[in-house]
Amino acid sequence: MSLFFQVLASGSRGNAILVCSARTRVLVDAGTTCKDLVGRLGRTPVEAKSLHAVLITHEHTDHVSAAGTLSRKFNLPVYMTRGTLENLPSNIGQCASVTIFATGKSFEIGDLLIHPFATSHDAVEPAGFIIEKDGLRLGICTDLGIATNLVKVRLKGCHGLVLEANHDVDRLLGGPYPWFLKQRIRSAHGHLSNEEACSVLEAVHHDGLRCVIFAHLSETNNHPDLVLESSQKLRRSPRWECVRFELGKQDDIAAAIELA
Numbered sequence: 001m002s003l004f005f006q007v008l009a010s011g012s013r014g015n016a017i018l019v020c021s022a023r024t025r026v027l028v029d030a031g032t033t034c035k036d037l038v039g040r041l042g043r044t045p046v047e048a049k050s051l052h053a054v055l056i057t058h059e060h061t062d063h064v065s066a067a068g069t070l071s072r073k074f075n076l077p078v079y080m081t082r083g084t085l086e087n088l089p090s091n092i093g094q095c096a097s098v099t100i101f102a103t104g105k106s107f108e109i110g111d112l113l114i115h116p117f118a119t120s121h122d123a124v125e126p127a128g129f130i131i132e133k134d135g136l137r138l139g140i141c142t143d144l145g146i147a148t149n150l151v152k153v154r155l156k157g158c159h160g161l162v163l164e165a166n167h168d169v170d171r172l173l174g175g176p177y178p179w180f181l182k183q184r185i186r187s188a189h190g191h192l193s194n195e196e197a198c199s200v201l202e203a204v205h206h207d208g209l210r211c212v213i214f215a216h217l218s219e220t221n222n223h224p225d226l227v228l229e230s231s232q233k234l235r236r237s238p239r240w241e242c243v244r245f246e247l248g249k250q251d252d253i254a255a256a257i258e259l260a
């Protein structure tokens with residue numbers, strides 16, 4: 001038995017992650033366009049028409065823009081918190097069906113067990129997810145200003161992690177964004193920096209951790225080299241020797257990962 005996942009798109013222009021068991025296939029976020037996501041899925045073993053559900057982390061456009069179209073086209077249920085539902089951008093249209101979940105309350109989709117947890121972000125009721133199959137656990141956590149104790153507790157014990165590494169602090173502060181936006185990104189309801197992501201990893205490391213995908217990298221305030229540089233200290237340490245590190249990409253699908 002295994003759990004397969006693949007980051008299909010990652011960054012401020014759109015996010016989507018495919019997560020599958022042998023029987024159940026879900027998309028976490030649908031933040032590009034329907035056509036784009038169908039194309040990206042076409043490069044994986046999973047066709048869009050064989051998906052079972054879409055899970056939404058929060059209402060920001062880069063996570064939901066294709067949710068309505070994808071849901072209507074493939075008759076997919078969309079799972080989200082009530083706060084997300086009530087604040088969806090109106091232009092995504094209706095979903096074929098919506099299932100509300102509450103953070104802290106686990107539920108099942110097919111043979112996947114979903115544990116949603118609250119995150120700290122400037123959205124109304126944002127969530128991260130642990131997706132579990134036969135004891136294998138994948139943690140998905142992007143768009144958070146701080147990693148609260150709750151987040152660290154939830155991410156500890158995961159075998160795979162998709163974790164935000166949004167910006168390099170110096171690059172953000174010295175960069176072109178207006179001051180209010182820099183403050184928003186650095187706030188407790190903004191986004192995690194590379195250094196903060198690495199400190200979360202230190203806190204949640206355990207011997208069963210196999211793979212880390214750094215995700216939601218800012219194209220303006222970050223660079224893959226800076227993420228790798230920040231994580232180099234971790235990656236050099238013997239306790240991280242068995243952990244595979246990858247980067248989520250904006251314009252391309254990332255490596256397919258199988259947890260077994």
Ligand SMILES: [Zn+2]
Pocket residue numbers: 011012015060062063143216
């Ligand atoms: Zn986002």
Ligand SMILES: [Zn+2]
Pocket residue numbers: 058060121123143
């Ligand atoms: Zn967001």
